[in-house]
Amino acid sequence: MPEKTEIQSLSQRDQKHLWHPLTQHKIAGEMLAIVRAKEAVLYDENGKEYIDGISSWYTAMYGHCNEEITSRVSRQMQELDQVVFSGFTHEPAVKLSEELIKILPPNQEKLFFSDNGSTATEVGIKMALQYHHNLGNDRKVLLAFEEGFHGDTFGAMSVSGLSVYNGAFKDHFLEVLRLPVPTGPNNAEVLQKLRDLIVSNKIAGFIYEPLVQGAAAMKMHDPEGLEEILKICKENEIVTIADEVMTGFGKTGMNFASQYLKTQPDIICLSKALTAGLLPMAVTSCTQKIYEAFYSNEISKGLFHGHTYTANPLACTAALAGIELLRSEKIQQDLKRVIRSHEEFSEKIRKHPKVRDLRQLGVILAFELDVEMERYGDLRNRLFSHFMEAGVFLRPLGNTIYILAPYVITDEQLKKVYNSIESALEKF
Numbered sequence: 001m002p003e004k005t006e007i008q009s010l011s012q013r014d015q016k017h018l019w020h021p022l023t024q025h026k027i028a029g030e031m032l033a034i035v036r037a038k039e040a041v042l043y044d045e046n047g048k049e050y051i052d053g054i055s056s057w058y059t060a061m062y063g064h065c066n067e068e069i070t071s072r073v074s075r076q077m078q079e080l081d082q083v084v085f086s087g088f089t090h091e092p093a094v095k096l097s098e099e100l101i102k103i104l105p106p107n108q109e110k111l112f113f114s115d116n117g118s119t120a121t122e123v124g125i126k127m128a129l130q131y132h133h134n135l136g137n138d139r140k141v142l143l144a145f146e147e148g149f150h151g152d153t154f155g156a157m158s159v160s161g162l163s164v165y166n167g168a169f170k171d172h173f174l175e176v177l178r179l180p181v182p183t184g185p186n187n188a189e190v191l192q193k194l195r196d197l198i199v200s201n202k203i204a205g206f207i208y209e210p211l212v213q214g215a216a217a218m219k220m221h222d223p224e225g226l227e228e229i230l231k232i233c234k235e236n237e238i239v240t241i242a243d244e245v246m247t248g249f250g251k252t253g254m255n256f257a258s259q260y261l262k263t264q265p266d267i268i269c270l271s272k273a274l275t276a277g278l279l280p281m282a283v284t285s286c287t288q289k290i291y292e293a294f295y296s297n298e299i300s301k302g303l304f305h306g307h308t309y310t311a312n313p314l315a316c317t318a319a320l321a322g323i324e325l326l327r328s329e330k331i332q333q334d335l336k337r338v339i340r341s342h343e344e345f346s347e348k349i350r351k352h353p354k355v356r357d358l359r360q361l362g363v364i365l366a367f368e369l370d371v372e373m374e375r376y377g378d379l380r381n382r383l384f385s386h387f388m389e390a391g392v393f394l395r396p397l398g399n400t401i402y403i404l405a406p407y408v409i410t411d412e413q414l415k416k417v418y419n420s421i422e423s424a425l426e427k428f
């Protein structure tokens, strides 16, 4: 065989052994190789820069390779790297529990660690089902919003809306009932449907993304409607599970989206920005009342769920640094600055004939590009290419364009993102 002398790029070498998430490889083409990231910018292997307009899936909110985070994790790495969390504990986990409880809604008391957003919701679902099981209640059905997304493990897939993500597995799902999101005008209908479902089913828990459904293309719903739903759930002893995996840690303008509501959830799922984009980890928090249903002399009433890397000290340290940053004056100012900037940009494009359903909550800005889809069969991909050529990483969902950039994005970088959107409005 002739010797290969040609030097291959990372993108080419990638194709030999790697299988990427959410990818149909036959039509996807090459993956873009990123070699470096700093603050709000990603650098590819050819030296091209991209503003990370979606914070690498809503994780790196305080900027990539933030030294306040990396230096602390690096110090921790030399003290204690990993230890079993069953029968053992350590400072980073204890400290994180103290700091996280300070910023969570006041009814949250206990924290359970896992590895990612899917396991955070999986644990939340198991807590709700076993809560009723332990109390001797016959409740096995779950309730979820249509079009919700809660992750890729089986419980999480079951409560997610049906899509290409989970369609192949639908015969293996838990029993789940669906409720439309409250939009305001439909609230009365939704509440009636909820009451009807409660009468004819034994519902254990209700899982929802509070106020913003990320994977459903940043669909936003009515806080008053959600408030009413939560009240009815509480009255009927349905365990409420807020999936704040996307919305958590400041993105909606509050530390958690649940804080826009009066009725607080029994369980909250956290991941993504929890560790500030550095390491994978998740937390499922719950109230004392939920915890007490598991607290017993009977071993089998405990929550027998546990991952090898539970409460990894490095991930806990990253989370601690992240929370400190979130509470800092600097980041709070940045948050306000980005929110104001988005508001100004919204005013500018709101009346554009191709802008439909423009919506903003905190630093999340989204709208539908109103063009004839038939004219652009692969509109989403063409939009994506348009942004990437302009040096802006935005990831349109169908014809929804949204921005969810790191809080530390500069005004100049924001302008570049807005310009790329305005040029898309002209081009398509």
Ligand SMILES: *Cc1c(COP(=O)(O)O)cnc(C)c1O
Residues within 6 Å of the ligand: 116, 117, 118, 119, 121, 149, 150, 151, 152, 209, 214, 215, 243, 244, 245, 246, 247, 271, 272
């Ligand atoms: C991303 C996401 C998940 C799944 O998290 P993973 O870390 O990707 O498993 C669950 N729920 C919501 C709302 C999410 O945005």
